[in-house]
Amino acid sequence: MSQIVLSDINKYYDKVHVLKDVNLVVEDGDFMTLLGPSGCGKTTTLRVIAGLENPQEGRITIDNKEVTNAIEAYYVPPSKRGLNLVFQSYALWPHMTVKENVSFGLTIKKLSKKLIEEKVENALKRMRIFEYMDRYPSELSGGQQQRVAIARAIVSEPKILLLDEPLSNLDAKLRVDMRSELKRLHRDLNTTIIYVTHDQVEALTMSTKIAIFFEGNLVQVDTPKNIYNNPASKKVADFIGNPRINFIEGKCTRIIEGLEVDSILGKMKFYNNKLLRKNMESIKEKVIMALRPEHVNIKRDLCDGGIEGKIYSILPAGSETLIQVDINGTRIMGKVIGQEDFDYDQTVWLDIDSKKVNVFEQETENLIVTI
Amino acid sequence: MPKLSTDFSGKTIRTWNKNFYKNTFISFFTNPYKLISMITLMLLTCLIIMPLWEILTTTFKWRQIDLREVKDAVPGEFTLYHWKNLLSSNISQSLFYKPMANTLLISITVSFFAISLGSIMAWLIVRTDLPCKKLFTFLIIVPYMLPSWYKAMAWLAVFKNDRIGGNQGLLNYIFNITTPDWLAYGFVPIVLILSIHYYAFTFLLMSSALSSVGGDLEEMAEIAGANRFTILKKITLPIVLPAILSSIILTFSKVIGTFGVPAFLGLKVNYYTISTMLYSSMRNRQTVQAYILSIFLILIAALTVYINQRAIGKRKSYTTIGGKDTRRNLFELGKMKNPVVIILSTFLVFAGIMPLILMILQTFMLKVGEFSLSNFTTHFWIGQSIPAIGEGEPGILKNPAIWSSIKNTFKLVISSSVIATFVGLILGYIISRGRKKLSGRIIDQLSFTPYLIPSIAFGAIYLSMFSQPRFIMPALYGTLALLILISVVKYLPFAARAGTSNMIQIGTELEEAAAIEGASFMKRFLRIMMPLSKQGFLSGFLLIFISAMKELDLIVLLATPSTTTLTALTYAYSDTGFRQYGDAMTTIIVITIIVVYLLSTKIGKADMSKGIGG
Numbered sequence: 001m002s003q004i005v006l007s008d009i010n011k012y013y014d015k016v017h018v019l020k021d022v023n024l025v026v027e028d029g030d031f032m033t034l035l036g037p038s039g040c041g042k043t044t045t046l047r048v049i050a051g052l053e054n055p056q057e058g059r060i061t062i063d064n065k066e067v068t069n070a071i072e073a074y075y076v077p078p079s080k081r082g083l084n085l086v087f088q089s090y091a092l093w094p095h096m097t098v099k100e101n102v103s104f105g106l107t108i109k110k111l112s113k114k115l116i117e118e119k120v121e122n123a124l125k126r127m128r129i130f131e132y133m134d135r136y137p138s139e140l141s142g143g144q145q146q147r148v149a150i151a152r153a154i155v156s157e158p159k160i161l162l163l164d165e166p167l168s169n170l171d172a173k174l175r176v177d178m179r180s181e182l183k184r185l186h187r188d189l190n191t192t193i194i195y196v197t198h199d200q201v202e203a204l205t206m207s208t209k210i211a212i213f214f215e216g217n218l219v220q221v222d223t224p225k226n227i228y229n230n231p232a233s234k235k236v237a238d239f240i241g242n243p244r245i246n247f248i249e250g251k252c253t254r255i256i257e258g259l260e261v262d263s264i265l266g267k268m269k270f271y272n273n274k275l276l277r278k279n280m281e282s283i284k285e286k287v288i289m290a291l292r293p294e295h296v297n298i299k300r301d302l303c304d305g306g307i308e309g310k311i312y313s314i315l316p317a318g319s320e321t322l323i324q325v326d327i328n329g330t331r332i333m334g335k336v337i338g339q340e341d342f343d344y345d346q347t348v349w350l351d352i353d354s355k356k357v358n359v360f361e362q363e364t365e366n367l368i369v370t371i
Numbered sequence: 372m373p374k375l376s377t378d379f380s381g382k383t384i385r386t387w388n389k390n391f392y393k394n395t396f397i398s399f400f401t402n403p404y405k406l407i408s409m410i411t412l413m414l415l416t417c418l419i420i421m422p423l424w425e426i427l428t429t430t431f432k433w434r435q436i437d438l439r440e441v442k443d444a445v446p447g448e449f450t451l452y453h454w455k456n457l458l459s460s461n462i463s464q465s466l467f468y469k470p471m472a473n474t475l476l477i478s479i480t481v482s483f484f485a486i487s488l489g490s491i492m493a494w495l496i497v498r499t500d501l502p503c504k505k506l507f508t509f510l511i512i513v514p515y516m517l518p519s520w521y522k523a524m525a526w527l528a529v530f531k532n533d534r535i536g537g538n539q540g541l542l543n544y545i546f547n548i549t550t551p552d553w554l555a556y557g558f559v560p561i562v563l564i565l566s567i568h569y570y571a572f573t574f575l576l577m578s579s580a581l582s583s584v585g586g587d588l589e590e591m592a593e594i595a596g597a598n599r600f601t602i603l604k605k606i607t608l609p610i611v612l613p614a615i616l617s618s619i620i621l622t623f624s625k626v627i628g629t630f631g632v633p634a635f636l637g638l639k640v641n642y643y644t645i646s647t648m649l650y651s652s653m654r655n656r657q658t659v660q661a662y663i664l665s666i667f668l669i670l671i672a673a674l675t676v677y678i679n680q681r682a683i684g685k686r687k688s689y690t691t692i693g694g695k696d697t698r699r700n701l702f703e704l705g706k707m708k709n710p711v712v713i714i715l716s717t718f719l720v721f722a723g724i725m726p727l728i729l730m731i732l733q734t735f736m737l738k739v740g741e742f743s744l745s746n747f748t749t750h751f752w753i754g755q756s757i758p759a760i761g762e763g764e765p766g767i768l769k770n771p772a773i774w775s776s777i778k779n780t781f782k783l784v785i786s787s788s789v790i791a792t793f794v795g796l797i798l799g800y801i802i803s804r805g806r807k808k809l810s811g812r813i814i815d816q817l818s819f820t821p822y823l824i825p826s827i828a829f830g831a832i833y834l835s836m837f838s839q840p841r842f843i844m845p846a847l848y849g850t851l852a853l854l855i856l857i858s859v860v861k862y863l864p865f866a867a868r869a870g871t872s873n874m875i876q877i878g879t880e881l882e883e884a885a886a887i888e889g890a891s892f893m894k895r896f897l898r899i900m901m902p903l904s905k906q907g908f909l910s911g912f913l914l915i916f917i918s919a920m921k922e923l924d925l926i927v928l929l930a931t932p933s934t935t936t937l938t939a940l941t942y943a944y945s946d947t948g949f950r951q952y953g954d955a956m957t958t959i960i961v962i963t964i965i966v967v968y969l970l971s972t973k974i975g976k977a978d979m980s981k982g983i984g985g
Contacts, residue, residue: 013807014807050887052883052886052887071390071391072390072391072393072394073390073391073392073394073395073398074390074394075394075398077886078883078886078887079886079887079888079889079890080889083887084887084888085883085884085887087880087883087884088880089878089880091878091880091881091883091884093881093884093885093899093903094903095902095903104885104888104890104898105887105888105889105890108888108889108890108894109889152884152888156888
C-alpha cells in the first residue's frame, strides 16, 4: 500500500508562486503522469513529493504517514520516504562505474556484500545492461545511461518510483521503445509510478491517470481516456491531442431536451444527460464547441445534415491524412485514416455527430457538455 | 492544529506553532548546509570584519603610549590626533604625501606598461601565426610564477652601483662605469620590474577573451562587408573590453600594495611607497600610523574594484558568449615573423631566464659582482662557518637556522594551500548552492574581502590582532599557526572562486541523487563532491601553493626568528647585505615552484576526470 496524498501544497520561489493549492491523491499502483507545459510546476510537484524541495504550505502523507507538514516545518528526508527518483539528466555519478552507481545506495544502507551483488545483478539484468557493469557512464550511449539511471532507482525496490522527464533526452525511436518498457516495468515491479512529462502522447499512452498542470494550478486529474474525451477546460482541450482540437464559436439557447447551439456548423442539439450543469440559467449565451479532428467526417457528396465547405489544404502523413476545410473563413481540421486526395478549393460536406462534440462556456472556458 | 490565515494584502500569516519552532530548530542543527553557513559566517566575521573594525577604531583613539607625546591625551577616548598627525603636520609630506604620490605614479605607469605588454603578447599568441606557441606561452607565464622581488635582486646584481656601499653590479664590473642612481634604484627599476611581473595577468585574461571571440562572429561581420579594421573596432574590441578593464584594475590594485620590489629597490635611497612606509612604521612601533596607511591602501583597492564593477557591470557576461570555435584565419606575420620572434625571445630571456641564471650564478660567487673564475665558491651552499665570510654564517645547506626555515616554509605552504583549497571548496559549495539565498551572497562577498586588503596591510592588522588574546581568539603571534591562518584567509578569494566554479560544474542533481539514496551530507561531500572536484582541487591547490611559496609581503611583518620562512629570511639576509645567502634561498624557492608546477600539471593531466556534470 502506498497511497500518496498532497493537500493544499503551496510553494514559492522568492515571490514567485509556483504551486498554488495543489491537492492530489495518487492511489497505490497508479501510473500517475504529471503533465503540462514547461514552467507549470509539474517537476516542482515531483520534487516536493521526493522531499528535495519543501513547500511553504501544505501536507503530504505517504501510506497515511506524514512526510511533509509545512506548518510544523516537519520534513522527512528524501531517503526515508521509501521512494526513488530518475532524474531528467540521469544524474549518474561520472566517477563511478555502472556497478558502483547502482550499488551506491545499498552500500549506504550497509547491506551484506552478497546481497548487494545479487540485487545489483538483478536490476542490471532487468534493464539489460549487465554486460556494461564495469563501464563508466561516459562510455555508454544515452539510452544505456538511461537504463543505468532506472536500474539505480529500482535496485532498492522502492514503493514509489518518480521519473522526471526520463525520455526527453532520447531520440524519437528509442523513446517509443522505452515507453513500452517502462509500462512493463510498472506492471512487473508493482510499484506506484509518478511520471513527469510535457509530452502528451507519452502521458496518454503510458499512464493510468493524468494530472494536468497550468501555471502552478492542478486543473484536471483523470484517466487518459476521460481527459482526452472530456477535457475540463478549453485550455486542457487545446493542450491534449495532436493535431489540435477544432474550436468553433457559437450561441446557445435552452430547449426542453437540453441545449441548442447555433454556429457555422448549423444548429446542434445537446441532450440533458450530457450536461454538466443542471441549473441552466447559470450558462452564459456565448459558448465554444470543440471537435477532435478524427471526428470530422469529410464527404465528397452532399449528405443529410452535411455542412458545405471548401478544401483549404491537405497534409498527407503516410498512414493518415490531415485535411483542412474552410467554412466561411473558419478552418476545421479533419483527420482521415489512410490516404485521401482532394483538389484545392474542392467543395466538400462535413458530417459531424453532435455526440462527439464538447461545449465550453466562453467566459469561464469550463466544460459544460461532455461527450 | 494551528491554521494559516490571510491578511488584507493576501499574504499568509503563520500562526504560532510549537512544533514549527521545534522542527525548525532541529533541522537547523541537522541540516549541515545551514550549520556550515553559520559557522563560516562567524569565522569570516572574526577573521576579516573584526580585524578591520579593530584597526579603524584604533586610529580614532588615544593610546596609553600617546601620553608621552601629548600631555592631555586621555587613553581610550576619541581623537583625530593620529589622522591629523599623519595628514597635516610637518612630517606628513615625507610620511604620507610623497609615498602616496610615488605609489600612485608607480601603479599607473606599471598598469600602462603591463597591459600593453600583456595585450600584445596575447594577440601574438592567439591571433597570429607565431611559431612555437606552446613554448612561448610557457615562457610568458614563467616570470609570474617566480617572486617579483627576485627580479629586483637580479636587477641589483646587474645595475647596482657603489653609491650605497657593498658590491657593485655586473655593469660596473665589466664596463667599469658607475650606473646612475635613477637606473639602479627607485622609480625606473621598480616600474620596469613590476611591469614584467604583472603583465601575466593581462596576458591570461586577454588571451582567454580573445579566444572566446568565436571566429564565426568575425566571419559574420566580414560577410556583412566590414573590413579588418572595422571588425577589430566594432566586434573584437567591445568583446575584449571587459578583459582589458579587469586587467587594469587587477594590476593596479595589486601594484599599490606591493612591498617586496619597492623595498629592495627603494628603501636604500629613501624612496618610499605607502607599503614600504607602512612597513617602516610598523618596525618603528608607529602602529597607528601604519594602520592609517593600511586604511588608505584598502580604500584605494576597494575603490578600484568598485570602479571595475561599475565600468564592466553587465558587460562582463560578454566574455562567456562566444560562438562555436571555428577555425579562425590567423593573422599572417609575413616578413615581420622573424623580427617578432627575435624580439619576443630576447624579451623573455631578459625578463625570465636571465635573472634566474644570474641569481643562481651569484650564489657561487665569493664576492658579489666579481665575475672571475677564482671568485667562484660553493661556500654559500655547503660551506662551513668561516668568520671571514658573511660574519661566520655557514652555507645555507649547513645552516640549522635555514633548515628550520625551509621546514617552516613547507609546513606553512603545504598546510595553508591544502586548508585554503579545502575551505574554498566548502565556501564554493555554499556559494554555488546558495546563490539565491542571502547567506550564500553574504559569504560570497565576505570571502572576497581579503582581496581588497593589500598583503602588507593585512600583515599589520593581524600583527596587532593576535599579539595578545582578544575575545575568543588566542595570542597567536610567534606561532606558525598565525602564518598559516593569515595565508588561508588572504588566499580565500582565490580558493573560494576556484571552489565555486568547481561546484557550479557539478550538477545539483548528482548530489540530490545521492541524498535520495540515503547518503548523509558528509558522505555526499566525500564520495560525490570531492572526487568530482579533484581536478579543480588540484589546480586550486597549485595556484595557492605557488602564491604562498613566493609570498613575502604577507608574512614579512609576522615572521619571528622561530617561525621565519625562506622568503622572510631572504629579505632579512639581503637587507643586511648577505646577498648570496638570499640568492641561494630564492633559488630553492624558485626550483620548488617550478617542480611543483610541472608535477601537478603532469599528474593533473593524468587524472583527467571523465566529463563532470552527469
